[in-house]
Amino acid sequence: MTSPTLHGNDSVTRIMAWVLAALVPGVVAYVWLFGPGILVTLAIATATAVAAEAAMLKARGYPAKPFLLDLSAVVTAWLLALSLPALAPWWLIVVGTLAAIVVAKQLYGGLGQNIFNPAMVGYAVLIVSFPAQMTHWPGPLELTHAQLTLAQSAAVIFGGEVPRATLDAVTMATPLDTLRTGLLQQFTVDEVMRQPVFGRFGGVGFEWLAFAFWLGGLVLWARRIIDWRVPMAFLLGIWLAAGLLHFYDAGRFGSPWFHFFTPSVALAAFFIATDPVSGATTPRGKLIFGFGAGVLTIAIRTWGGFPDGVAFAILLMNLAAPLIDQYTQPRVYGEARAGKETRP
Amino acid sequence: MSRELFRFKGGVHPPEHKAESNSRPIHAAPLPKQLVIPLRQHIGNPAKPVVNVGERVLKGQLIGAADGTISAAVHASSSGTVVAIEPRTVPHASGLPDTCIVIDTDGRDEWIAHEPLDYRALPATDLRMKLRDMGLAGLGGAVFPSAVKLDPGPAQACPTLILNGGECEPWITCDDVLMRHHADEILQGAAIMRHLLGSTEILVGIEANKPEAIAAMEAAAANLDFTVEVVAVPSIYPGGGAKQMIETLTGRQVPSGKLSTDIGIQVFNVGTAYALARAVHHGEPMISRLVTVTGHVLRPQNFEVLIGTPMQTLIELAGDRDGTTGILMGGPMMGVPMPNPGVPVVKATNCILVQSRELFPPLPKPLPCIRCTRCADACPAELQPQELFRFAKAGDFGRAQEYHLFDCIECGCCSYVCPSHLPLVDFYRYAKSEIWARERDKRAADLARERHEFRLFRQEREKAEKAAKLAAKAAAKRAELAEGGARPEPAGAAQADGAPAEASDADAKKALIAAALARAQAKKADAAPKNVDRLTPEQQREIEEIEARRAKIRELARKPLATEEDA
Numbered sequence: 001m002t003s004p005t006l007h008g009n010d011s012v013t014r015i016m017a018w019v020l021a022a023l024v025p026g027v028v029a030y031v032w033l034f035g036p037g038i039l040v041t042l043a044i045a046t047a048t049a050v051a052a053e054a055a056m057l058k059a060r061g062y063p064a065k066p067f068l069l070d071l072s073a074v075v076t077a078w079l080l081a082l083s084l085p086a087l088a089p090w091w092l093i094v095v096g097t098l099a100a101i102v103v104a105k106q107l108y109g110g111l112g113q114n115i116f117n118p119a120m121v122g123y124a125v126l127i128v129s130f131p132a133q134m135t136h137w138p139g140p141l142e143l144t145h146a147q148l149t150l151a152q153s154a155a156v157i158f159g160g161e162v163p164r165a166t167l168d169a170v171t172m173a174t175p176l177d178t179l180r181t182g183l184l185q186q187f188t189v190d191e192v193m194r195q196p197v198f199g200r201f202g203g204v205g206f207e208w209l210a211f212a213f214w215l216g217g218l219v220l221w222a223r224r225i226i227d228w229r230v231p232m233a234f235l236l237g238i239w240l241a242a243g244l245l246h247f248y249d250a251g252r253f254g255s256p257w258f259h260f261f262t263p264s265v266a267l268a269a270f271f272i273a274t275d276p277v278s279g280a281t282t283p284r285g286k287l288i289f290g291f292g293a294g295v296l297t298i299a300i301r302t303w304g305g306f307p308d309g310v311a312f313a314i315l316l317m318n319l320a321a322p323l324i325d326q327y328t329q330p331r332v333y334g335e336a337r338a339g340k341e342t343r344p
Numbered sequence: 345m346s347r348e349l350f351r352f353k354g355g356v357h358p359p360e361h362k363a364e365s366n367s368r369p370i371h372a373a374p375l376p377k378q379l380v381i382p383l384r385q386h387i388g389n390p391a392k393p394v395v396n397v398g399e400r401v402l403k404g405q406l407i408g409a410a411d412g413t414i415s416a417a418v419h420a421s422s423s424g425t426v427v428a429i430e431p432r433t434v435p436h437a438s439g440l441p442d443t444c445i446v447i448d449t450d451g452r453d454e455w456i457a458h459e460p461l462d463y464r465a466l467p468a469t470d471l472r473m474k475l476r477d478m479g480l481a482g483l484g485g486a487v488f489p490s491a492v493k494l495d496p497g498p499a500q501a502c503p504t505l506i507l508n509g510g511e512c513e514p515w516i517t518c519d520d521v522l523m524r525h526h527a528d529e530i531l532q533g534a535a536i537m538r539h540l541l542g543s544t545e546i547l548v549g550i551e552a553n554k555p556e557a558i559a560a561m562e563a564a565a566a567n568l569d570f571t572v573e574v575v576a577v578p579s580i581y582p583g584g585g586a587k588q589m590i591e592t593l594t595g596r597q598v599p600s601g602k603l604s605t606d607i608g609i610q611v612f613n614v615g616t617a618y619a620l621a622r623a624v625h626h627g628e629p630m631i632s633r634l635v636t637v638t639g640h641v642l643r644p645q646n647f648e649v650l651i652g653t654p655m656q657t658l659i660e661l662a663g664d665r666d667g668t669t670g671i672l673m674g675g676p677m678m679g680v681p682m683p684n685p686g687v688p689v690v691k692a693t694n695c696i697l698v699q700s701r702e703l704f705p706p707l708p709k710p711l712p713c714i715r716c717t718r719c720a721d722a723c724p725a726e727l728q729p730q731e732l733f734r735f736a737k738a739g740d741f742g743r744a745q746e747y748h749l750f751d752c753i754e755c756g757c758c759s760y761v762c763p764s765h766l767p768l769v770d771f772y773r774y775a776k777s778e779i780w781a782r783e784r785d786k787r788a789a790d791l792a793r794e795r796h797e798f799r800l801f802r803q804e805r806e807k808a809e810k811a812a813k814l815a816a817k818a819a820a821k822r823a824e825l826a827e828g829g830a831r832p833e834p835a836g837a838a839q840a841d842g843a844p845a846e847a848s849d850a851d852a853k854k855a856l857i858a859a860a861l862a863r864a865q866a867k868k869a870d871a872a873p874k875n876v877d878r879l880t881p882e883q884q885r886e887i888e889e890i891e892a893r894r895a896k897i898r899e900l901a902r903k904p905l906a907t908e909e910d911a
């Protein structure tokens with residue numbers, strides 16, 4: 001090691017800790033709106049991720065400590081947990097986390113080497129393999145007027161005996177699902193949106209969860225933990241794609257506001273699409289990456305067969321990231337600016 | 345100041361640590377018992393020793409002559425006796441020895457006869473030669489021979505002259521202190537530069553964190569008979585880099601692979617201007633400089649130091665302390681670790697930074713790159729350091745070069761901001777040296793191949809000449825035999841006959857060479873693939889299309905690499 005011998009105080013751990021901190025408002029809102037079940041999910045995912053990371057590092061002959069302390073596994077676990085329905089069974093969480101950490105991250109070479117966003121790989125594996133279990137979304141307190149306690153949530157998650165009626169009373173279809181089903185049944189957007197699950201902007205409760213993610217995300221943005229380009233381009237992609245469709249036929253396509261205030265879009269914009277490892281790196285590349293993910297999200301939500309399109313949109317753009325980088329290399333110092341000769 | 349400033353891309357702002365050393369007055373370091381003066385203190389050819397062991401030398405006497413255009417002389421920094429001309433450890437990261445002239449000083453500090461130069465009366469070329477022989481080299485760090493930079497070249501004039509008082513590296517204050525105390529002489533140097541370069545605009549760029557220096561320079565500039573604009577520039581590392589200073593002051597970038605003079609701008613460090621004034625107005629060659637001694641010492645300060653003084657002497661003067669972990673020559677961003685404290689001060693030594701665990705805690709172990717591009721945001725060369733790192737690490741030097749590895753100025757901003765604590769600059773240096781080594785090998789191989797081909801050609805030619813000679817001889821013999829018996833020829837006729845004989849001789853030679861060429865062509869044809877001999881028009885068209893595509897791809901592959909394409 002020669003120069004420089006000086007170093008700023010940034011570290012991977014600091015970045016990851018900021019990401020986790022920025023997720024806290026979302027977690028708090030989650031508990032407030034949907035009950036404490038998410039805490040159990042988070043705990044299971046975190047424990048699984050750390051254990052899997054440690055085991056894989058050992059198997060690969062790497063020291064576990066520095067790589068566990070970088071907190072990247074915990075971030076993956078939290079992002080996955082927050083994408084899952086809060087009352088999903090424990091094994092679903094474990095399988096998803098293992099797919100994320102073992103396959104998507106460690107088998108590709110660990111920190112910094114994964115082509116795909118690990119949390120989204122975990123989510124994709126689950127939604128494809130266990131679609132039924134992925135619908136155990138608790139309904140918002142405002143609608144269900146009943147919430148499971150922490151112990152009851154844990155019981156549900158660990159497969160304990162919970163009266164069916166209680167479970168039915170607290171789980172319900174997400175607004176996104178409701179809209180999709182309604183549209184499939186030939187209702188117009190307006191008719192579907194008159195149902196009680198829809199609130200001011202998005203779904204009742206869900207819109208506030210989205211708001212909390214927005215809040216955390218804007219903190220990351222302001223602290224420059226994440227690059228501003230990705231969230232902006234992603235949201236722009238969502239806005240333009242949804243807006244154009246809505247403008248074309250408001251009866252068949254949901255409004256861009258509705259999409260903006262789904263929690264998955266907020267989470268993806270600030271926490272998932274911004275994953276530097278699997279995203280594009282050049283300034284223009286980041287714009288293309290974010291915009292593409294946004295447009296694809298709306299496309300999959302509109303025409304795809306899955307309840308949400310975020311995960312697949314991100315994974316598809318992950319695939320394209322190296323290509324995007326290659327074709328968007330910026331001009332370097334002293335190179336002629338495009339369309340402008342460097343003066344002799 | 346009304347001048348519009350431009351913000352170069354990237355940069356970082358590490359803690360400045362200037363206050364430690366910039367408040368104490370300049371002290372002259374005492375004369376050491378022994379001076380070790382390396383012959384290679386500048387970029388270009390090392391100087392050639394012109395003294396012998398045992399010879400007495402005077403202060404300012406030439407002891408190593410400049411060798412070639414890009415070179416600079418070295419001089420005895422004090423009077424004494426040359427006791428050795430041998431390899432000694434020099435201030436270089438490698439710790440490898442290099443030839444030095446060792447002088448035992450006699451304490452008399454006796455000057456050689458020297459007198460001021462009338463720079464206005466001397467032809468520019470002569471003046472530049474004199475400056476080269478006075479050992480003038482850039483004191484900002486790169487130590488490029490100043491005489492070369494003072495040549496405006498075919499353009500005859502370099503409109504803009506920039507004096508660089510940026511001093512953006514943390515800890516270093518020698519330029520700051522020099523500007524505070526010797527502003528007049530710095531601007532005298534600028535006047536000489538202006539004379540040689542034909543500059544019409546003279547700017548002094550000083551980072552805004554040096555208000556005293558700015559005030560001193562402004563006061564000195566007010567007394568001049570030409571206009572010098574002193575400009576406070578934002579304190580952003582590496583704002584004192586020549587390219588960054590140019591962009592800040594003029595908004596222009598030096599085209600990749602070119603010199604700033606190509607866009608009519610020349611940049612000199614303020615210390616170089618001062619040294620130039622000393623050389624011209626006092627006839628003093630470059631035998632001393634200001635050195636900041638700071639960091640883990642009791643009294644951080646600036647010394648006027650004779651070239652060749654051991655660094656250890658200065659550290660002791662500033663008050664050495666326990667717990668020293670290392671010594672850097674230069675600042676913490678671009679400074680070079682010294683192999684030992686005994687190495688001499690050279691023209692490039694702007695700072696001796698003594699390290700300790702508290703001031704420079706060891707970095708945590710590096711983690712893998714997470715492609716966060718904080719390095720790209722910080723890179724003043726506007727590169728993609730994360731990609732360069734990836735290519736360098738993978739040994740894919742061709743790609744690294746395509747991604748403009750050689751535009752990297754090694755400022756260290758990328759490493760400074762890297763959250764994974766990767767020694768990025770080390771990887772770039774490694775990649776650069778590998779590419780240089782390969783190009784060297786390739787050049788050697790090319791030379792060998794050329795030699796071999798020439799040898800084959802020569803053998804062929806000799807063979808042909810021999811055959812031609814033999815044939816001519818045989819023809820002459822036959823002619824002699826045929827005509828010899830018939831009738832004796834008059835001398836005149838024989839002579840007249842000589843010309844066609846000679847002509848036929850040349851013809852035979854030509855024919856033989858033609859035959860040899862034909863043979864070579866046949867050989868070549870033999871080596872050519874047979875399956876393309878008889879092609880249908882369709883096949884021919886297909887081949888042409890493929891060739892066209894290939895040519896296009898080659899063009900697309902942007903800057904083709906000498907190493908890969910030609911190998």
